[in-house]
Amino acid sequence: MSRASDQAYANIRSLILSGDAPPGTQLTEAQLADICGVSRTPVRDALRRLEAELYIVRSDSQRMFVADWSREEVGEMFTLRGMLESHAAARAAARIDAQSLENLVECNKLLTAAVEAAVPDVATFLAENRRFHEQIIAAAQSPRLATILASIVEQPVVRRTAARYTRAELARSAHDHAELIEAFAAHDSDWAEAVMAGHIRRAFHAFSAAK
Amino acid sequence: MSRASDQAYANIRSLILSGDAPPGTQLTEAQLADICGVSRTPVRDALRRLEAELYIVRSDSQRMFVADWSREEVGEMFTLRGMLESHAAARAAARIDAQSLENLVECNKLLTAAVEAAVPDVATFLAENRRFHEQIIAAAQSPRLATILASIVEQPVVRRTAARYTRAELARSAHDHAELIEAFAAHDSDWAEAVMAGHIRRAFHAFSAAK
DNA sequence: ATCGACTTTATTGTATACCAAATTCCTTCG
DNA sequence: CGAAGGAATTTGGTATACAATAAAGTCGAT
Numbered sequence: 001m002s003r004a005s006d007q008a009y010a011n012i013r014s015l016i017l018s019g020d021a022p023p024g025t026q027l028t029e030a031q032l033a034d035i036c037g038v039s040r041t042p043v044r045d046a047l048r049r050l051e052a053e054l055y056i057v058r059s060d061s062q063r064m065f066v067a068d069w070s071r072e073e074v075g076e077m078f079t080l081r082g083m084l085e086s087h088a089a090a091r092a093a094a095r096i097d098a099q100s101l102e103n104l105v106e107c108n109k110l111l112t113a114a115v116e117a118a119v120p121d122v123a124t125f126l127a128e129n130r131r132f133h134e135q136i137i138a139a140a141q142s143p144r145l146a147t148i149l150a151s152i153v154e155q156p157v158v159r160r161t162a163a164r165y166t167r168a169e170l171a172r173s174a175h176d177h178a179e180l181i182e183a184f185a186a187h188d189s190d191w192a193e194a195v196m197a198g199h200i201r202r203a204f205h206a207f208s209a210a211k
Numbered sequence: 212m213s214r215a216s217d218q219a220y221a222n223i224r225s226l227i228l229s230g231d232a233p234p235g236t237q238l239t240e241a242q243l244a245d246i247c248g249v250s251r252t253p254v255r256d257a258l259r260r261l262e263a264e265l266y267i268v269r270s271d272s273q274r275m276f277v278a279d280w281s282r283e284e285v286g287e288m289f290t291l292r293g294m295l296e297s298h299a300a301a302r303a304a305a306r307i308d309a310q311s312l313e314n315l316v317e318c319n320k321l322l323t324a325a326v327e328a329a330v331p332d333v334a335t336f337l338a339e340n341r342r343f344h345e346q347i348i349a350a351a352q353s354p355r356l357a358t359i360l361a362s363i364v365e366q367p368v369v370r371r372t373a374a375r376y377t378r379a380e381l382a383r384s385a386h387d388h389a390e391l392i393e394a395f396a397a398h399d400s401d402w403a404e405a406v407m408a409g410h411i412r413r414a415f416h417a418f419s420a421a422k
Numbered sequence: 423a424t425c426g427a428c429t430t431t432a433t434t435g436t437a438t439a440c441c442a443a444a445t446t447c448c449t450t451c452g
Numbered sequence: 453c454g455a456a457g458g459a460a461t462t463t464g465g466t467a468t469a470c471a472a473t474a475a476a477g478t479c480g481a482t
Contacts, residue, residue, distance in 0.1 A: 004465060028433060039466045044434090048259055054355060061474055062434060076353050083294055142287050144265065148359055215436060239462065250437045255463090272445060273463055 004038040008046035011036045016055050016066050023068030027056065053151045071208075078204035081152050082197055084145060085133070089180065089196035090189035092139035100139050101184055107132045108177040115170045125170060132177055136196075139184075169206055173199070215249040219257035222247045227266050227277050234279030238267065264362045282419075289415035292363050293408055295356060296344070300391065300407035301400035303350035311350050312395055318343045319388040326381040336381060343388055347407075350395075380417055384410070 012032055015021040033043045047064060050056045057067045069077075107128050114124035133153070137146050165173070176199040183191035223243055226232040244254045258275060261267045268278045280288075318339050325335035344364070348357050376384070387410040394402035 030433075040434095041465060041467095044256075045259070045464095048256070052263060052358070054358070059474090063432095063474080064434095073353075073355070077355060079298070080295070080356060080359070083298065084291075087290070087294065142284075144284070144288060144363070145291060147263075147265075148291070148362075151359070152355070237462095241462080251463095252436055252438095256435090270445095274445080274461095275463090 005042040005045045008032065008036045008038050008042045009049055012043075012046055012050060013055065016050075021066050023066050025066045027064045027066065074207070075204065077152060078200060078207075081149070082200040082204075084149055084152065085137070085200055086193045086197040088137050088140040088142070088145055088149065089183075090193040091142060091145075092136045093184050093187050093189040093192035095141050096139040096184050096187070100135060101181070104132060104135055104177075104181050104184065107135065108174065108181060111177065112174045115167070115174050120167055120170055122165075122170075125173075129173070136180070165206055169202075172202070176202075215247075216253035216256045219243065219247045219249050219253045220260055223254075223257055223261060224266065227261075232277050234277050236277045238275045238277065285418070286415065288363060289411060289418075292360070293411040293415075295360055295363065296348070296411055297404045297408040299348050299351040299353070299356055299360065300394075301404040302353060302356075303347045304395050304398050304400040304403035306352050307350040307395050307398070311346060312392065315343060315346055315388075315392050315395065318346065319385065319392060322388065323385045326378070326385050331378055331381055333376075333381075336384075340384070347391070376417055380413075383413070387413075 012027070015035075021027065027047070029040045029043050029047070032047070033040045036043060036046075047056060051058065051064070054067055056064050058064055111125055111128035111132065114121040114128065137149055140146070176195060179195050180192060180199070183195055223238070226246075232238065238258070240251045240254050240258070243258070244251045247254060247257075258267060262269065262275070265278055267275050269275055322336055322339035322343065325332040325339065348360055351357070387406060390406050391403060391410070394406055
């Protein structure tokens with residue numbers, strides 16, 4: 001997309017993620033256009049995207065509101081993410097090249113360092129975790145899968161989950177990544193798939209336990 | 212969506228499905244607006260939707276073309292659809308009520324009749340097949356899953372697949388539906404999931420064999 | 423005062439016109 | 453024949469206006 005549309009998307013998204021627009025808030029095109037400093041056209045584009053990603057829901061009559069997620073919906077999201085990202089891991093194991101593997105190793109090195117610091121650096125953990133998973137999805141070489149996963153991996157949920165991680169859980173996450181790297185190096189799809197499935201599932205329980 | 216936007220969507224989609232706009236054809240907003248008898252605004256909406264559903268791809272410079280699918284991409288799509296729709300079937304088995312079950316029975320009755328006619332009525336088969344699967348997805352009660360599946364179940368592929376069905380294959384499809392209904396009636400998620408997985412996978416091979 | 427009917431307002435969908443930026447196509451010249 | 457340059461195309465975006473419809477507010481009758 002282009003400048004104005006991306007800007008509107010980023011602005012509205014951060015409104016939602018920051019909590020400035022809590023679930024249930026009505027979003028109107030004119031108001032958002034004003035906030036974002038663009039016209040209604042790019043705002044509408046952005047809203048369509050956010051709606052597809054379920055950040056936004058529409059009333060029976062096309063009015064838009066910030067989405068609220070029930071506990072069950074979050075659970076279902078984790079289930080879908082687990083299925084699809086395990087599949088991505090399996091594909092990646094069969095297709096990954098040496099360079100991408102090296103990138104994953106580097107990525108997990110930074111992540112591990114962030115976890116093992118005197119005070120765990122959660123921001124770095126989150127950033128590197130995200131990069132790690134994105135690299136796997138890229139290595140899976142399926143544009144369609146990538147598109148779907150992009151709409152599923154809700155950052156609000158990821159963020160809330162990581163905030164609940166204890167140091168032990170963060171370490172376990174880093175360990176999972178290391179095992180994933182082993183599976184990739186062995187080009188063992190079944191292994192990678194299994195580890196990823198457990199990895200996502202644990203994240204769900206970390207989220208669920210504290211809710 | 213509303214009138215003009217839906218009209219544009221349906222028109223453009225049928226242009227692609229009918230083959231009037233074969234893969235690689237460039238689609239311009241102005242031209243489409245002319246064809247559909249609406250302005251560029253709803254055409255742009257429709258194009259965004261079609262792009263999200265991968266009917267359309269964009270060049271490096273935002274120009275739009277009718278998408279072409281490699282054999283591998285079609286295979287991957289079937290795999291994803293199989294995973295997700297099996298999951299939908301499992302959820303549906305756990306949640307379906309008597310009324311929805313009855314609807315499925317009715318639906319498959321019509322489908323079976325279309326298959327067993329002197330000359331198989333493929334159009335009716337396709338329509339009822341679609342309804343059948345949509346009802347299952349609805350019974351799964353997962354908006355997110357429904358959204359994803361809607362973007363995955365590409366009608367072009369479904370149509371091409373059905374066109375290749377022999378009468379025996381159509382009958383087998385009807386039989387699968389009957390078994391799905393049994394599994395739903397027993398509220399047996401594992402059974403429903405397994406039958407659906409095989410059902411989708413066979414559709415892939417019916418498509419693949421003749422390609 | 424309360425409930426319902428009516429009016430006003432707000433919001434989205436659409437049309438239209440226009441401009442900017444980028445790309446593609448075509449022409450012309452070396 | 454090939455390359456440079458300009459013209460046409462195409463999309464992204466702005467602005468404005470209007471219709472349809474839903475929400476909100478107002479008023480009136482009981």
